[in-house]
Amino acid sequence: NAGVTQTPKFRVLKTGQSMTLLCAQDMNHEYMYWYRQDPGMGLRLIHYSVGEGTTAKGEVPDGYNVSRLKKQNFLLGLESAAPSQTSVYFCASSYLGTGVLSGNQPQHFGDGTRLSIL
Amino acid sequence: QQPVQSPQAVILREGEDAVINCSSSKALYSVHWYRQKHGEAPVFLMILLKGGEQKGHEKISASFNEKKQQSSLYLTASQLSYSGTYFCGTASSYSGAGSYQLTFGKGTKLSVIP
Numbered sequence: 412n413a414g415v416t417q418t419p420k421f422r423v424l425k426t427g428q429s430m431t432l433l434c435a436q437d438m439n440h441e442y443m444y445w446y447r448q449d450p451g452m453g454l455r456l457i458h459y460s461v462g463e464g465t466t467a468k469g470e471v472p473d474g475y476n477v478s479r480l481k482k483q484n485f486l487l488g489l490e491s492a493a494p495s496q497t498s499v500y501f502c503a504s505s506y507l508g509t510g511v512l513s514g515n516q517p518q519h520f521g522d523g524t525r526l527s528i529l
Numbered sequence: 530q531q532p533v534q535s536p537q538a539v540i541l542r543e544g545e546d547a548v549i550n551c552s553s554s555k556a557l558y559s560v561h562w563y564r565q566k567h568g569e570a571p572v573f574l575m576i577l578l579k580g581g582e583q584k585g586h587e588k589i590s591a592s593f594n595e596k597k598q599q600s601s602l603y604l605t606a607s608q609l610s611y612s613g614t615y616f617c618g619t620a621s622s623y624s625g626a627g628s629y630q631l632t633f634g635k636g637t638k639l640s641v642i643p
Contacts, residue, residue: 442629453531453616454571454633461629469630501570505629515559515578515620518631520570 413437417502417521424492424528432487432524434502441507443485444469444518445477447498454501460485492528500524530554532619534634541607541641549602549637551617560593560600561618561631564611571616574602604639612641 415436424430434443441462446454456469458477466477474496476488485504489496503518532553541547551560558579563571577593577600589611591602604611618631 446633451635453635454618456630456632459630470632515576516629517561517573517576518563518571518618519573522570 415502415504415519415521417500417524419524420522421525422527424489424526426492426494426528428492428528429488429490430492431489432500432502432526434485434487434504434521436483436485436502436504436519438504438506438519439482440504440519441482442505442516443479444503444505445475445485445487446501446503447471447496448501448523449498457487457500494528496526497528498526500526531632532617532634534615534617534637536637537635538638539640541611541639543609543641543643544606547604547607547639549604549615549617549639550599551601551619551634552597552599553619555598555619555621557593557595557598557600557619558622559620560591561620562591562600562602563616563618564613565616565636566613574615607639607641609641609643612639614638 418433444459445457460466460479463482478486501523502521505516505518508516535550560577562574565571588605593600614636616636618633
């Protein structure tokens with residue numbers, strides 16, 4: 412039972428390089444999210460998606476782009492990496508829910524990607 | 530706006546109890562609680578909905594005070610396995626975008642020692 416899988420687990424980049432983080436979930440969840448976690452800051456939402464082909468900005472979207480071409484995958488791209496983007500990145504997914512619980516569903520997290528930008 | 534968690538850190542001996550608070554200046558419709566062990570992913574504990582009852586298991590439970598826009602997580606008879614950082618995530622509506630976008634607090638680090 413894989414759940415949410417993130418690749419890669421670790422990566423070191425040089426300033427200005429680009430890369431893509433991949434998130435895959437096998438739970439048929441509608442919602443997917445990308446967070447960054449910095450020491451003492453908790454989890455901050457970067458972008459999210461409510462379904463295939465749709466994306467929206469979260470709290471800290473600058474410097475990132477996302478795509479969701481398939482329901483099970485959510486990609487996070489860094490076009491020109493900066494040292495301020497050094498962080499641990501978590502992907503999460505959740506079920507749509509129905510009725511009064513629509514949206515108020517547990518989020519399932521991947522194991523994270525540790526990204527260092529020199 | 531991030532909810533405020535208190536305390537920031539707490540050290541307990543096995544068997545002791547702890548309360549972690551999560552407060553918001555905005556009206557809340559639901560509060561999620563997650564636990565994260567060092568180097569691991571956050572793990573879901575429970576959700577409390579506005580108008581709902583106190584929830585939880587025998588030793589970990591939570592409440593939601595709608596008037597104060599505050600939730601509290603109760604850990605009783607703590608075990609070593611309870612160690613980790615606890616995060617609350619708040620949602621600002623029952624449905625739509627506000628219901629699935631969570632704003633997380635900065636976390637409370639709980640250390641349980643023998």
